[in-house]
Amino acid sequence: MNSFTDKNQEIALIGCGYWGTIIAKTLIELNFKNISIYDANKNNSKTLKNKYKNLIVENKFSKILENDEIKNVFFATPPSKNYKIVKNALLHKKNVFIEKPGVTKISELKSLNLISIKNKCKLMFGYVYCYNDYIEFIKKTLNKKKLGQILYISFHRQNLGPIRSDVNVADDLSSHDLSIILYLFKKLPKVLKHIKYSLLKKNIYDISNLHMKLKNIYIDINNSWLNPKKIRTLTIIGTKKMLLFDEMNLDEPIKIYDKYATYPKIQDFNKKFFKSKALIHVGKNISPKIKTKPALANEIKHFFNSDLTKNKPITNYKFSLKILNVLKRI
Ligand SMILES: NC(=O)c1ccc[n+]([C@@H]2O[C@H](COP(=O)([O-])OP(=O)(O)OC[C@H]3O[C@@H](n4cnc5c(N)ncnc54)[C@H](O)[C@@H]3O)[C@@H](O)[C@H]2O)c1
Incomplete structure (x- = not known):
């Protein structure tokens, strides 16, 4: 099972900088127990591990790619670096959550979408306000x-x-x-x-x-x-x-x-x-009183609960493409 309720499943987070740290904190608060982390800068994954002792540090991205138990991977890495590493994850049949704006070129976005379709993987973009x-x-x-x-x-x-x-x-x-x-x-x-x-x-x-x-x-x-x-x-x-x-x-x-x-x-x-x-x-x-839950937690839950057919992620490829189209035209 790889649903939101399976808190023992293995998952991974790539990028342990500012936002990766917040994603890690949220995943831990959501009770996920087996979180592997990787950062190209080892000091950053070390710092995150020092904060949250249960995280599993991987020193090679390939370790995460080759681990078939890991089906869901979060990317909090710079957009200019994303195409290569996200493509690699999709080629290894991982469901991918990638932080906004995702990639820097429309051609890269289209290519990632095609690979995700071919390999039957989810591709969701982290537009957190849509879950606020x-x-x-x-x-x-x-x-x-x-x-x-x-x-x-x-x-x-x-x-x-x-x-x-x-x-x-x-x-x-x-x-x-x-x-x-x-x-x-x-x-x-x-x-x-x-x-x-x-x-x-x-x-x-x-x-x-x-x-x-x-x-x-x-x-x-x-x-x-x-x-x-x-x-x-x-x-x-x-x-x-x-x-x-x-x-x-x-x-x-x-x-x-x-x-x-x-x-x-x-x-x-x-x-x-x-x-x-x-x-x-x-x-x-x-000033209306509004009951709220942390938007990132809502977003992560949506990622796990979405699928490739009826419940596609709200912030999916098409959503992301519309935004990137505006950003690339200005
Ligand atoms: N949703 C939000 O509100 C929100 C807020 C902040 C940032 N973000 C997004 O999160 C992403 C990361 O932003 P940040 O502020 O955390 O940046 P950051 O620079 O603090 O962290 C990026 C991390 O990625 C690592 N990294 C770089 N290349 C890598 C690679 N090839 N493989 C593995 N790790 C690599 C860096 O070493 C660094 O630790 C960006 O896309 C940004 O737009 C989203």
């Missing part, structure tokens, strides 16, 4: 049209680092925001304009402002890994209400504001007294 209970709440709120008609959405995702040297800030951070849009609306917007600045290194941009439009909704995504303050907000402006998801506000991460602005309809006024001034409505705000 706050995003799920926002999705329900939008579906019930609680904010009225949506006019505008803006994403701000900034921090000082991690600064990547193999991908741009949009590959690294806008990929999260694009995944949220794709999850909420099942479609990605058209890019109207992209403004980017390379400040630290030629050919890698550190600041990205994406201006987009999805049907009648204007959407801006603003990312930077050069900001002293960690900011992670999603703001939705509707004709009836406004919603703010502020991940850094642990007490009230979601607020729904009974606020809107509108111009009065001309027929509502005696034309003589009509002034074309916007009216601002300010009512009561609410």
Whole structure:
């Protein structure tokens, strides 16, 4: 058995850096007992082992590939390195969970998909916000049209680092925001304009402002890994209400504001007294209490519970391809 309930099955994690450490912690919290780890930099796998003594360190990637008991492999490695190692895992018939944005080229993504189909392996991409209970709440709120008609959405995702040297800030951070849009609306917007600045290194941009439009909704995504303050907000402006998801506000991460602005309809006024001034409505705000589980744990559970037929992973090849298509065009 290799389902989520089989906590004795052998699994593997490749990449023991920042995010790999968080994946390892989550796998342990989910009670997985037999986790092999491998990192090209032995110091990193050693450091992780020192934190969680039960992890099994492998010094060669081939040991993991050749272990037929290991059916599921997690990759938290740099996108520029992923194609070669993930391909190798798929060729050894492993189900693969690979962190966003996965790979750096569309051709690589297509190739991995073909191998996964041929070898009947799952290929899932780690777009963690698609398993985030706050995003799920926002999705329900939008579906019930609680904010009225949506006019505008803006994403701000900034921090000082991690600064990547193999991908741009949009590959690294806008990929999260694009995944949220794709999850909420099942479609990605058209890019109207992209403004980017390379400040630290030629050919890698550190600041990205994406201006987009999805049907009648204007959407801006603003990312930077050069900001002293960690900011992670999603703001939705509707004709009836406004919603703010502020991940850094642990007490009230979601607020729904009974606020809107509108111009009065001309027929509502005696034309003589009509002034074309916007009216601002300010009512009561609410901070809904939302029951949540850690998004990464939800995501890992989904990986194990998904299959190749009826329950394909939500963040599968097609999902990932749509995002990479936008990232490669900007
Ligand atoms: N879902 C999220 O919220 C989230 C957050 C952070 C990072 N990530 C993603 O996780 C991935 C890793 O990011 P990170 O911040 O952990 O980077 P990192 O640099 O901290 O860690 C990467 C690790 O991979 C190792 N590595 C490099 N090449 C390797 C190879 N060929 N074989 C084995 N190990 C190799 C490195 O030695 C390093 O330990 C990236 O794709 C990133 O986008 C996702």
